[in-house]
Amino acid sequence: MCLLKSGFVAVAGRPNVGKSTLVNALCGGKVAIVSDKPQTTRRRITGIANGDGYQLVLSDLPGFQRPRDPLTERMQRTVDQSLEDVEAVLLVLSARERIGAGDRFIAERVFKLGVPVVIALNKVDRLKPGHIAEQMKTGARLGDFHSLHPVSALTGDGVGELREDLVGLLPEGPAYFPVEQRTDLTPEVQIAELVREKALQLTREEVPHAISVEVDELTDTVVRATIFVETESQKQIVVGKGGSVVKQIGVRARPEIEHLLGGHVFLDLKVKVRPKWRRDEAMLERLGI
Ligand SMILES: Nc1nc2c(ncn2[C@@H]2O[C@H](COP(=O)(O)OP(=O)(O)OP(=O)(O)O)[C@@H](O)[C@H]2O)c(=O)[nH]1
Numbered sequence: 001m002c003l004l005k006s007g008f009v010a011v012a013g014r015p016n017v018g019k020s021t022l023v024n025a026l027c028g029g030k031v032a033i034v035s036d037k038p039q040t041t042r043r044r045i046t047g048i049a050n051g052d053g054y055q056l057v058l059s060d061l062p063g064f065q066r067p068r069d070p071l072t073e074r075m076q077r078t079v080d081q082s083l084e085d086v087e088a089v090l091l092v093l094s095a096r097e098r099i100g101a102g103d104r105f106i107a108e109r110v111f112k113l114g115v116p117v118v119i120a121l122n123k124v125d126r127l128k129p130g131h132i133a134e135q136m137k138t139g140a141r142l143g144d145f146h147s148l149h150p151v152s153a154l155t156g157d158g159v160g161e162l163r164e165d166l167v168g169l170l171p172e173g174p175a176y177f178p179v180e181q182r183t184d185l186t187p188e189v190q191i192a193e194l195v196r197e198k199a200l201q202l203t204r205e206e207v208p209h210a211i212s213v214e215v216d217e218l219t220d221t222v223v224r225a226t227i228f229v230e231t232e233s234q235k236q237i238v239v240g241k242g243g244s245v246v247k248q249i250g251v252r253a254r255p256e257i258e259h260l261l262g263g264h265v266f267l268d269l270k271v272k273v274r275p276k277w278r279r280d281e282a283m284l285e286r287l288g289i
């Protein structure tokens, strides 16, 4: 029998430091959506990296924050639960921002879990070596870490070494997922997330936080989904003049959905107002948050 190193690693860090981008890079393909808006990830997303003799299962998590409503409370709970029973934690920092109170808040929690903490200092692309060195020193003061890797999830710099290091921390174990599987999300959820990613790209300020997406119908050739917002004015923004914004969301999402499903699809997107959905526990449950 061929021995496998396998296990779970949680990926934690402040919003927007590049956790999802890094999980995608470590898995060698897109499992989690990414945006320049904080709090893009709302649920735990499992990304699976398979390689020679290993299966590294990464849990991409929402950025830590202070809960404000049932949505963010649930996100916080997800983070807490996901930090239990892992072999290691990958703590992600951004080299482009000041490493400060937000990072220390997260560090305090992960360093007391009693498992190795690997720090990734992300976004080092195009930064001066002196600045990277300074940030590495600050990051190193966060706690008793196993190792610290300067990386760029965007260019892939340092990602191979980081992956090897994480695999080194895994015990021998079974394959938890079939090797061809890269994520635990259903096709419906992956499609809803892709649509949400494009909606986030095309909106600003409070609108991205008010957007959620549900797939209503999925067949081999047809995808129907609804983009929910909380107010009429947000709906106008997401629909756009003469439907231009929602159309653009579709134009951007369709190729990725087709890639996922492996064929041409007709994509129908609707925009609907659902007041205060962020406080609607039943809807949050349905969204898997
Ligand atoms: N320059 C640079 N930008 C990066 C890098 N990694 C991620 N980004 C950008 O940082 C932004 C946030 O990336 P995400 O991966 O969504 O960050 P996240 O930590 O998952 O954020 P939340 O899910 O909101 O907690 C996006 O605009 C990414 O393109 C990197 O290595 N270099």
Ligand SMILES: [Mg+2]
Binding pocket: 019, 020, 021, 032, 033, 034, 040, 041, 060, 061, 062, 063
């Ligand atoms: Mg994310």
